[in-house]
Amino acid sequence: MLDQPAAQLPVSQRTNPERSFTEEVRALRLGDGEIFRGEGILAVTKAILQSGVAYVGGYQGAPVSHLVDVLVESQDLLDELGVHLETCTNESSAAALLGASINYPMRGCVTWKSIVGTNVAADALSNLASPGVIGGALIVVGEDYGEGASVIQERTQAYALKSSVWLMDPRPSLPTIVRCTEKAFELSEATNTPVMMELRIRACHVTGEFVARDNVPPAISRNHRLAEPAAHNYDRISHPPSTYAHEKIKVEVRQPAAERFIVEHGLNEHLSGERSDLGIIVQGGITNVLVRGLDRLEVEGKIPTLVLNVTHPLAPDQIADFCKGKRAVLIVEEGAPDYIEQAIHVILRKRDIDTKVYGKDVLSMAGEYTAEVVTEGLLKFFAQSANDIDLSGPRERFEAARAGRAEAQRLLGGPLPLRPPGFCVGCPERPVFSAIKLLEREVGKVHISSDIGCHSFATLAPFNLGNSILGFGMSLAAAGAVAPVMQKRTISVMGDGGFWHNGLLSGVASSMFNRGDRVLVIMQNGYTSATGAQFIPNTSGNRRDGETTSDIAATLKAMGVGWLRTIRTYNVGTMLKTLREAMSTDDKGLKVIVADGECQLARQRRIRPQVAAQLKRGERVVRTRYGVDDEVCTGDHSCIRLSGCPSLVVKPSPDPLRSDPVASVNNGCVGCGLCGEVADAAVLCPSFYKADIVQNATWWDRLKWRVRSKVIGAMAC
């Protein structure tokens, strides 16, 4: 085995001090009249503090991780205000957190990535929505939809509809987002209903400014505790017969109250325009695309537009009044199904308003509403509803742009090479997949059940490993019915994030319970790395104390897992041997390999400043990196196919007689040693070398070096 790079911390001591939000934390302290500048999601975080929340919770996930991440580092501020922060282990525990507002007049806010997070939270969400709340309850969901999204393309709207939870979709401008956040709590309290607020990716990251207000310390809080629990009230328990009453109250009391509130507080915006015969109804979140589209068609400011910052419930009278007397109205509603369009049809039909409704017939049913999609939809809408508007100019420009794109694509000759996300330089998860590839060379293809997390990148080039992804922490459960029908054992891959989120019970417990003969590889890198290196139960550095709460191996032992190995991931040879054993052992139970290796991104963040300091102090530091002898490499690139490390690149061959480019290690190399390990385990070639550069060398280092160089120089060919 090779000697490994700088010894790494045991998982229990992995912390990530470099990730800091000092700037953001300062922004959260702004007071009356001061100007807040920053991203949308941070504005929401400030707004909930201005609204006097008593507790905040959530589960990380793009694009809303920031909300909890920043608060985790604002402990002082939270202590001053008495706000409790719960970094939940999954979305259902976050949703359950809102249960506090069922019995107590406390405002609370939780956040997660939707649609997936809302799926996980669904059970608690239903049980929360049924009895309803007396303290304002806000759920900020990151609507991970369209370009840049990483999850299934479904709408959160569905949950709002079926659970009678109100859904806000604010226009992506900071003042609007902040106002909606603050109003959401009032709406929630006025209607005893939890409110969801969806923010799309671009809205979460949109920059802007608004005039801040002082943060409001909650009346009931960690700093002002209650002497007595709430009196027992069976109506507040989601259990029959209460649930029958709840269902009626939702539609007979809460929804009408919400519809009134929306109108009275002007939550939806009305953009006026001279064309009284036409109108557009748009989701708040899509407004900017629409407005720019109208501008493109030179009709901006001419078409009356109703901006729905609240997309459930709709205020029927408001919709009806807007449509009345108009020939045609266009509904701009992103994603399928067309819930809003259908609802508006019903509202108008019931009131015998014969305004023609356009929507998904001129706009695409599925997919993101980009500038191109919306422009095309508007052109169709006006062509069919208002042929008196001359759009020849804009239409020509639009067609010309498309023709130009076609020309560009002709010039480039077909699709460009894709650049999918992949493992970082020195990622500890990469070696595991190198080992699995080598295993498949021996035993043939294996059914691999993949999971959510960085390791899902193994489903992409160069590994192309993985048969299915069934959700976060689901990889072991997803192999349940595959394993019994396979001659070879199945391998499920799961991250430690996924393990604590869901895999422990949905996967391990179920597999043990059913005597599943499967192999599980748990990537123990110490963080939920794909969402920004948040801490998890097996990491220390939990913001309050430095103590690890739970250890994965110990947990598995306690659950009765018999075949358990913990392997340092970079040892490809050992990993391969262990996988081989797991696949062939007579043990018929669950076989778990804990692949241990700290997230390299986090590790680098931690050690870079440390090393820099050491160098400054003039201390001896050995820098390790790898290299390829371009005279020995013949340019087959097997090493790249087995690793795909971003720092393992190709360069033109220096050999005047060879044409194929040769492999080369660039300066991004962090010396993890994988390329050497792979060359060794796969018996590739002798091109790789490890270089240890001694910085701030001692006199002894120098002397040794001088003597050796002399002698070696004399011996050289």
Place this chain on the structure above:
Amino acid sequence: MKPVTILIGALGGDGGGVLCDWIVSAAQSRGLAVQATQIPGVAQRTGATTYYVEVMPAGAATSSVLALNPAMGEVDVALATELLEAGRMIFNGFVTPDRTTLIASTHRVLAIGERMAMGDGSFDVGKLLRAVKERSREQILFDMDQAAEESGGVINAVLLGALAGSGKLPIPDSAFEAAIRHAGKSVDTNLAAFAFGRGHARGELEQAVREHRKRQTAVQGVEDLIERARRTYPATSLDVVEEGIRRLTAYQDRSYAALYLDRLDTIQALGAADLLREVARHLAVRMSFEDVIRVAQAKTSAERMARVRAEVRAKEQEPLEITEHFKPGIEEIAAVLPPALAQRLLAWGERSGSLGKTYFSMHVRTTTILGFARLRLVAGLRWWRPRTSRYVEERSEIERWLGQIRDAAPLSLDFAREIAESARLIKGYGDTHRRGLDNYRRIADEVIAPALAGRMTPRAAADAVASARVAALADPEGQSLSKTLAAIAAATPPMRQAAE
């Protein structure tokens, strides 16, 4: 009033987010309405991503509704930290000749699909540059990766400098520099990189293009051989032949280089200059086949240490430890034994099942005297090479290959050239070498031999060999090669029984 629209294409890790922050804070410091957004997703894990910024000119209402998505034909300035990403913005129709100023780095960071190819899989840079020139209004192009390196900073600061230098935003340089200072992270290097970028954008700085120089083998006492080559061969192939002579002398000795020329003479006799050049190139490579002796020679050559030091950026006074990774197996050992012994060893390996299983993992530190001496010893074995089984095997392979080229030439020079070119498949070590050699042999047996036996028209044969060679480089599992060979076989009439 219309906003200035800016689209940024970057790779995760290029600092596109920070670049956005700098632009935004610079605009805000001038009291301009500005809005930026991004779709980072998981791009920090090396994927491609984009950022979109809109800046209103001075005097515009700060309440104006700005867009969050770029639109085709409505981008004023496109920034790309890498050439393919510039191509991507063009491909998507955002960069247009009537409006867009394209500010892009000319360096390439190959995508995984390009890197993992078995040969050269990189996208045609010529196409990219042509699209850049034809599909944008103005271009500011230079190697920003190199500029970043020279300035000691990071590429996003260079790009910011280039943006400032372009003068496309109503924002003075001082505001951008203030933004960098305000951010407060590695201010000095970022300011230096900014200045570099601005200098290049304004044409005040020249950039020496990074050239990838080919390395000639250094060897003395071959003047007479080179003289002989110059007398016999056309000038068009001399550079290759001369390098062949030098390489083979260094690899083995003068007489081996002479053998090289003897073999070439038989090709020269065919009287086709370009065929000669191709064969000369491949023959030199084939004759300097990779065995442990050659690897030891390469690792102990006089120039290597300097090369490694430069590659790993070791400073003047910094001692360096090099650890080599070797893992010879039974085959590698057999390769340096005489044929008879080698056969016995391999036979034993076959029986004991240790062939392709047993390897000796060695990690030799060539910066220690003993470690270097060990390799130097192996390198010294080259006098013994002609007696090794590998040498004998390679000799017959080479003779067969040359023979086929000679037989093919009268039929069709294209056919002959394709045969010569197919030698390219044989490269590497261990499994890689075995796979390459097997593929080559399959083509030789299943395509070239039948073709020479007259069961294909020479033209068809040339195409068949070419397509088979491409297929062999398509996937390591050899699936496409099998498909292609099957297709070729189906297209050729069966061998007459009388043949044997």
